[in-house]
Amino acid sequence: MYILILYRFSEVGVPLVPKLSRCAYNGRLEIWPSKVWELESIHSLEVLEMVREHVSALIGLRVNSSVTDNWATTEIQQLYLGQVYAASVFYGYFLKSVSLRHRLEQCLAVADQDIDLDNNTSFQFPGSLPCGFTHLFGLEGNLKSASSSSQDQSWQEWKCENFKCFMMGFDTEALESFAKPKSKEAVNLIEKHSRALFGDEMAGLVENDKVILTSFLSLRRLVLEAVAFGSFLWDTEEYVNSVFKLKVN
Structure with missing residues (x-):
């Protein structure tokens, strides 16, 4: 599974961040x-909006930040950084799961809309009415307008349910189920990857926590990579499970 995730990163030209101790200078x-x-390009526009809000909420960087803001430095606890990375992996997994559900329901809504349009029959005036009778009182135009307005309203109501609104429609239990990896192998992979990134001492971060000086741009890269990792993990888990039966989490 890990090799497949690495391959997905290589497809977008992004090498995974090595052990953080190797990225520290002075x-x-x-x-x-x-x-x-590259890391943002893997998401659809609606999902990307949620990813950017996630980054902003975690590291305190505005969505439309300037170059100067990105290069500004900040101090962050190593413990918090590890928690941010792990949470972002699960968030990426969650977004992938919900976005696919959203896409499925959109397709079903379009199918239902097509069926309604095919089965819709407008009111027909009896042929015995004198020619021009409906035009005299403007009935024909009003009926067509009402029918068109009803269809347009139904379409607009469906169309207005964007990804964010769709996601907010679930209760807490449903949202947690979307974020929970389906296999134990996926959970173990997240843990091992986090240890490889933060070091073997990650388990003892509470006792040996230290403050790291870094730029907002580096934090942004780290969070975006974690979200992408979670998204790729969902795809990989689904593929591997279709070939080998994974252990249910």
């Missing part, structure tokens, strides 16, 4: 190149 953590565009 007490400052810098991850370069940032690869922000």
Whole structure:
């Protein structure tokens, strides 16, 4: 599974961040190149909006931040950074799961809309009415307008349910089920990857926590990579499970 995830990253030209201790120079953590565009390109526009809000909420960087803001430095606890990375992996997994559900329901809504349009029959005036009778009182135009208005309203109501609104429609239990990896192998993979990134001492971060100096751009890269990792993990888990039966989490 891990090799397949690495392959997905290679497809977008993004190498995974190595062990963070290798990225520290003179007490400052810098991850370069940032690869922000490549990491954002894997998401649809609606999902990307949620990803950017996630990044902004976690590291305090505005969505439309300037170059100066990105290169500004900040201090962050290593414990918090590890928690942010793990949470972002699960968030990427969650977004992938919900976005596919959203796409499925959109397709079903379109299919239902097509069926309604095919089965819709407008009111027909009896042929015995004098020619021009309906035009005299404007009935024909009003009926067509009402029918068209009803169809347009139904279509607009469906169309207005964007991804964010769709996601907010679920209760807490449903949202947690979307974020929960389906297999134990996926859970173990997240844990091992986090250890490889933060070091074997990650289990003892509470006792040995330290403050890291880094730029907002590096934090952004780290969070975006974690979200992408979670998204690729969902795809990989689904594929591997179709070939080998994974252990249910």
